[in-house]
Amino acid sequence: MTRPMTRTVDLGMPTATGFLRGEQKFPAAAADRLTDAQLRRNLAHATGTIRTKRLRAVAELDDWEELRLAGSAIKTDAMARLPELLEQLEATVTARGGVVHWARDGVEANRIITDLIRATGADEVVKVKSMATQEIGLNEHLETEGIRAIETDLAELIVQLGNDRPSHILVPAIHRNRTEIRDIFRTAMPGAPADLGDEPRELAMAARSYLRERFLTARVAVSGANFAAADTGTLAVVESEGNGRMCLTLPRTLITVMGIEKVLPSFTDLEVFLQLLPRSSTAERMNPYTSLWTGVTPGDGPQEFHLVLLDNGRTRVLADEVGRAALHCIRCSACLNVCPVYERVGGHAYGSVYPGPIGAILSPQLTGITGPDDPNASLPYASTLCGACFDACPVRIDIPSILVELRADAVEAGHRPLPGGQDVAMAAAAWAMTDGRRWGRLIALGRLLSWRRTGFRRLPWPASIWTRHRDLPPLPARTFRQQWRDRLRRTGSGS
Amino acid sequence: MSSRDRILADVRRAIGGSARSAPGPVERTYHRENLVARADVDRFAEAVAEYRATVHRVDTDADLPALVAGLCAGESVVVPDDLPDSVIGTLDVHRDTAARPLSVTELDGITAVVTFGRLGIAATGTVVLDAGPGQGRRALTLVPDHHVCVLRADQVVDTVPQAIAALDPVRPITLISGPSATSDIELDRVEGVHGPRRLDVVIVG
Numbered sequence: 001m002t003r004p005m006t007r008t009v010d011l012g013m014p015t016a017t018g019f020l021r022g023e024q025k026f027p028a029a030a031a032d033r034l035t036d037a038q039l040r041r042n043l044a045h046a047t048g049t050i051r052t053k054r055l056r057a058v059a060e061l062d063d064w065e066e067l068r069l070a071g072s073a074i075k076t077d078a079m080a081r082l083p084e085l086l087e088q089l090e091a092t093v094t095a096r097g098g099v100v101h102w103a104r105d106g107v108e109a110n111r112i113i114t115d116l117i118r119a120t121g122a123d124e125v126v127k128v129k130s131m132a133t134q135e136i137g138l139n140e141h142l143e144t145e146g147i148r149a150i151e152t153d154l155a156e157l158i159v160q161l162g163n164d165r166p167s168h169i170l171v172p173a174i175h176r177n178r179t180e181i182r183d184i185f186r187t188a189m190p191g192a193p194a195d196l197g198d199e200p201r202e203l204a205m206a207a208r209s210y211l212r213e214r215f216l217t218a219r220v221a222v223s224g225a226n227f228a229a230a231d232t233g234t235l236a237v238v239e240s241e242g243n244g245r246m247c248l249t250l251p252r253t254l255i256t257v258m259g260i261e262k263v264l265p266s267f268t269d270l271e272v273f274l275q276l277l278p279r280s281s282t283a284e285r286m287n288p289y290t291s292l293w294t295g296v297t298p299g300d301g302p303q304e305f306h307l308v309l310l311d312n313g314r315t316r317v318l319a320d321e322v323g324r325a326a327l328h329c330i331r332c333s334a335c336l337n338v339c340p341v342y343e344r345v346g347g348h349a350y351g352s353v354y355p356g357p358i359g360a361i362l363s364p365q366l367t368g369i370t371g372p373d374d375p376n377a378s379l380p381y382a383s384t385l386c387g388a389c390f391d392a393c394p395v396r397i398d399i400p401s402i403l404v405e406l407r408a409d410a411v412e413a414g415h416r417p418l419p420g421g422q423d424v425a426m427a428a429a430a431w432a433m434t435d436g437r438r439w440g441r442l443i444a445l446g447r448l449l450s451w452r453r454t455g456f457r458r459l460p461w462p463a464s465i466w467t468r469h470r471d472l473p474p475l476p477a478r479t480f481r482q483q484w485r486d487r488l489r490r491t492g493s494g495s
Numbered sequence: 496m497s498s499r500d501r502i503l504a505d506v507r508r509a510i511g512g513s514a515r516s517a518p519g520p521v522e523r524t525y526h527r528e529n530l531v532a533r534a535d536v537d538r539f540a541e542a543v544a545e546y547r548a549t550v551h552r553v554d555t556d557a558d559l560p561a562l563v564a565g566l567c568a569g570e571s572v573v574v575p576d577d578l579p580d581s582v583i584g585t586l587d588v589h590r591d592t593a594a595r596p597l598s599v600t601e602l603d604g605i606t607a608v609v610t611f612g613r614l615g616i617a618a619t620g621t622v623v624l625d626a627g628p629g630q631g632r633r634a635l636t637l638v639p640d641h642h643v644c645v646l647r648a649d650q651v652v653d654t655v656p657q658a659i660a661a662l663d664p665v666r667p668i669t670l671i672s673g674p675s676a677t678s679d680i681e682l683d684r685v686e687g688v689h690g691p692r693r694l695d696v697v698i699v700g
Contacts, residue, residue: 045681045682049682055624063526066525070521073518073521074521079510086506087503090499096665102498102499102502103498104501152689153679173680177681178680200681200683201687204677204680204687205686205687205689208687208689216600216603216638229664232664240676240677241675242675242689245669245690246690260506270661271655271656274670286620286655288546288617288676289690290670291668292668293667294665297666297667299596310506311502315502319509379586414671443638482664
């Protein structure tokens with residue numbers, strides 16, 4: 001199993017730690033995944049199902065576009081006023097009996113959470129699915145500290161019991177089908193019946209009985225948060241199974257880990273996001289359960305509440321005026337489900353816990369691109385720029401434009417003292433294309449060289465690196481300029 | 496310098512360049528007003544039923560005890576201490592009081608819970624609880640496997656914005672849309688995981 005990145009040097013810049021970078025570049029990782037036919041079948045089935053449902057759920061609201069616009073505007077406003085909103089959130093949560101902690105990176109967050117758990121005397125915690133704790137590798141850290149973290153979301157449990165990695169933001173075990181899940185449960189779930197079948201209902205019931213006792217006896221829960229309202233100090237967790245409610249209600253101590261970008265200016269803003277999120281993620285009018293809580297309520301729920309505010313590279317993303325829109329993400333995963341690249345390679349190929357189109361813009365910005373050999377430098381290329389992700393995004397993040405911007409950054413970071421192949425090719429193209437006559441002569445030459453064939457199937461080295469994965473279209477018999485000249489002559493028009 | 500101050504300083508530095516072009520107030524052009532003049536109870540009932548919850552409609556409070564007794568037949572039942580007898584009649588129930596709240600283990604041994612709700616949302620088929628009168632604390636409506644939730648017709652609002660506007664954020668709030676469910680296996684929906692597997696929504700009026 002891979003280990004999370006740890007902080008090595010403190011340069012005064014916030015540096016992200018955790019599971020945000022894979023070991024392979026995307027093309028290599030993707031090539032490996034593409035050979036897995038089972039994986040591709042599982043993904044095509046699951047994403048196909050959800051795509052149809054999402055379109056139906058969205059079509060039901062005639063003000064969907066207005067909701068998207070409002071969602072985008074609220075997030076833009078929140079980012080522009082982030083320092084004041086965070087201070088306000090701290091004040092409102094504290095006034096209601098919560099304790100707010102600040103963590104610059106995953107290492108610091110893990111230390112804070114470990115200390116909080118230790119102080120309760122517990123050596124086991126129940127967890128609600130949370131991307132933030134996935135990102136910082138909390139479970140792995142707690143294990144080294146002798147604390148057992150039990151994932152209670154069904155898909156997270158499948159991943160945890162299978163000693164696997166999540167491959168989707170919403171459905172971390174999307175790469176597994178029912179038979180594979182049955183096998184994982186039979187092998188790794190204490191008390192699972194030996195004759196457990198592979199019906200989803202039966203599998204869900206097995207998870208229910210396994211986790212029931214854990215919920216009823218847990219003293220500490222760790223959760224993420226979907227939203228936090230600065231004006232009231234209200235936290236929100238949106239879920240389906242009821243494992244979230246169990247964790248947020250039954251234990252005495254609740255520790256919530258939240259990226260600083262999740263803060264919303266006001267409680268009223270939830271009226272927008274509680275419409276956008278469920279329809280975009282599980283394609284429902286509303287998810288089964290949403291829990292909203294403000295600090296501590298005497299006699300109801302956890303009597304000790306800690307909120308850990310996490311930076312871990314977010315201020316780095318915020319510094320980029322174009323790229324910062326990636327922080328508007330509400331983790332619905334609609335962009336993954338519509339992405340032709342994600343559907344074929346799955347989440348693991350992206351290396352980071354944030355896969356798919358949003359991951360391709362978020363991960364490299366959170367970590368920064370260290371150089372041409374950085375696996376995250378290849379993520380902005382994990383896209384055909386088809387734009388489906390932008391159309392699906394409930395907060396209108398212009399993912400394709402940010403991808404293009406990040407490709408430019410990756411090219412910058414890739415410059416070496418001696419020009420590389422791409423530099424030479426681009427310089428040659430610039431030389432050829434900036435002079436009309438020269439371009440015309442080169443095209444004529446190209447047509448001559450390929451006249452017997454339908455096109456250049458394979459170019460000689462070094463251009464063969466490019467044509468290995470691409471076919472050049474056949475060159476037309478006449479160029480556009482020639483056709484245009486002929487047309488003018490025929491019509492006799494001089495204009 | 497504390498991590499708090501360093502993060503806030505980092506954030507200020509990061510957005511510093513664009514502070515002058517701060518966006519204006521958010522335009523809210525989506526529907527915020529009632530879509531129909533009166534409570535759209537039919538639409539609410541339909542949406543709730545689509546989640547595979549069961550909807551029951553009665554005309555007056557007087558019809559409640561018989562219906563509730565029928566729904567909870569053969570079950571052990573818990574109610575919040577302040578749930579009026581007009582709902583449960585002579586049904587034998589456990590009462591959860593502030594002075595002696597039932598333990599989680601005790602709740603786990605009880606199969607059904609009867610409560611009021613705070614609101615219903617017609618557009619989404621959502622029942623909202625806020626631990627107000629007749630609703631009890633959150634654990635009460637979570638641990639028993641069967642939840643009977645009683646709402647008056649005039650508690651039904653049209654859409655999510657009206658529900659949010661009516662709620663008091665200081666209270667612990669739970670939005671419930673059908674019984675617990677999961678789509679984690681092949682994105683296929685399965686009803687009934689950790690929360691109550693059976694949800695009955697009773698609408699009075």
